[in-house]
Amino acid sequence: MVKSLAFVRHLHRNGCDRIIFSSSASIYQAEDGSPVNEGSPLAPQSPYARTKAVCEQMFADIAVAGPRVLSLRYFNPVGADPELRTGLQLKRPSHALGVLIQAHQEGRQFPITGTNYPTRDGSGIRDYVHVWDLAAAHIAAVERFDSILTGSKRSIAINLGTGSGTTVRELCAAFNNVVSTPLATIDADPRPGDVAGGYTKSDRAAELLGWTPKLSPEDGIRSALDWIPVRDELLKD
Template structure:
């Protein structure tokens, strides 16, 4: 769609990413939902409630059988957006009116690895329980970010643990700012 739009006039640079995690390290902003439904949000909620976290699907063709996704810290994404603005003109020359750039780790994280990273950050480990896959779930996927490194000079710098930690740090601020 963006390529078609670019033929008609404006240049288009599309940044594509999946599963942003974390908050601004200075806690000026973060997730705005009171009850998020994404994996990290559910992990945090289950931990706060003292309930186990369901790992939905454990027979996928991944490193450990659990689904795999690409989690990238929102602060790294912010840096990629700045790099895209700064390099926009040099990236999109007349011969290339539209381009998509994937932003991610390039290796992905399984649900079990996400739970392990979460438990590395919190003081009280979260229990997990293996469950059946949800209808329609797939093994997952992650980005190939070579183009981001080449064109933007960008690679993620913050770890998954950094994202989890900042998401947890954001909760008290979030609770003061937002009401149900």
């Protein structure tokens, strides 16, 4: 955070008065499976989330008399560049899709941990958004920055998600729509600390950025799977 502050000071000193900050939806108190908007309560639960929340507040304070700041709060990014020029470099990522892919590759059942949450099918819910849609949102933020932050408005946050979310069962079903050999699942008890999760209302992104996601969970899964052999070839050394 100290380096973030120093970086903003450097930008301001050199005449840069527009900042787009990559924030995170992990700062929300999203635990009961319901949607959140930009005014929903914040309750970061990890060091990563706390740094995002603190930086957002710090930048908002700076924006009163310094550079204007647009904070984009990502939900759960999935997928890879559709042209496979880049993607996630970790071989064993810990997010849900990464664990799903590992289980499929190893012929194991995928445990659906928690089946009695207050969601549409009882499994946890998250908001998976394709990285290519996130890239498009950033372009829109750059192009519309001055029309969004005008006059006395110096800072704003915008959620970037699908607006509907995807449950764990739905994610597994989407995965099986993509692969040739179906993934087997098994219901399991929730892990310590697990919560139902949540997803975003995307009204502000549609209104201010003219942005809505175009790619489906299946698109994210397909590009993530297609990226794996390319990644392994590029990183084999």
